[in-house]
């Protein structure tokens with residue numbers, strides 16, 4: 001059996017949950033009989049059944065004609081869970097279904113599972129193959145893995161620079177660097193694959209960016225949630241009429257003191273739909289732990305973050321060691 005081929009199908013299926021699963025993992029599951037896929041399930045976010053449960057419930061309950069046979073092979077890109085969360089443990093329904101072989105893509109980094117799901121299946125005599133493609137499966141869920149293993153989102157830095165390495169004008173005016181083709185690429189491959197885009201306040205003042213997904217195909221645009229738009233702004237310097245201010249905008253400001261002079265500005269920003277989060281700063285740098293804690297909770301639940309600049313912001317992330325990937329567009 002070509003496990004890599006079928007696991008890739010699970011991965012492709014899992015991506016349908018992008019934009020819906022929040023800080024939970026993307027998971028796809030398929031059932032293979034005689035080399036053909038006969039059923040599939042996708043996890044679509046909090047409150048919905050996990051992929052393998054959805055697949056098995058659909059078969060057992062709705063289509064008795066295609067009930068599970070012991071020769072069927074269940075594929076799933078993440079180890080089935082063995083704990084009670086929002087839904088019951090998936091291993092229970094797998095064991096009840098009579099399936100004899102399960103192929104998993106990667107071990108679940110969640111400490112409540114972490115190999116226990118695989119072991120529990122093996123303990124009942126089920127053959128568990130894998131993890132068969134751990135690198136690709138971890139890559140698919142890089143944000144979920146990062147949150148569980150490091151307590152912070154997976155972070156990508158993106159910068160545009162001229163052939164001479166210039167990223168900004170020195171006189172404070174806007175410098176357009178990237179071509180239309182590069183913009184389409186970064187909207188399609190970077191903005192759509194991250195939960196949030198982050199910039200420093202000076203970039204908002206100089207460039208007045210929208211920080212939305214626009215330059216991409218209609219189908220992608222329609223199947224993707226707009227990312228959160230985060231501005232690091234200790235002294236609330238953001239203009240209230242900046243284009244970024246509105247739905248899904250989050251302004252991170254310094255903790256308030258007793259003589260806070262920004263109350264009316266904050267009110268206007270909130271009226272326009274922005275969230276304001278106060279985070280303590282030490283030497284003008286936000287406390288990272290508090291920042292990650294705030295951004296991992298509802299309604300933000302970030303697991304992936306795209307840092308678009310400018311220089312001071314990139315440097316803050318670099319010197320703190322918070323860079324997992326860096327993309328440089330040269331034009």
Ligand SMILES: NC(=O)c1ccc[n+]([C@@H]2O[C@H](COP(=O)([O-])OP(=O)(O)OC[C@H]3O[C@@H](n4cnc5c(N)ncnc54)[C@H](OP(=O)(O)O)[C@@H]3O)[C@@H](O)[C@H]2O)c1
Pocket residue numbers: 158159160161166167168169172173174175177199200201202203204206207232233234235237281284285286308309310311312313314316317
């Ligand atoms: N080529 C590109 O890809 C690209 C991308 C984006 C921007 N840019 C250009 O870059 C220029 C702006 O860059 P810049 O370096 O001057 O400013 P910036 O990075 O846009 O903003 C810096 C400011 O953001 C706040 N900030 C950033 N990180 C922080 C942290 N960890 N903790 C607390 N506050 C933090 C601070 O605000 P306070 O000053 O209020 O303390 C800081 O001075 C613009 O000209 C823009 O056009 C280029």
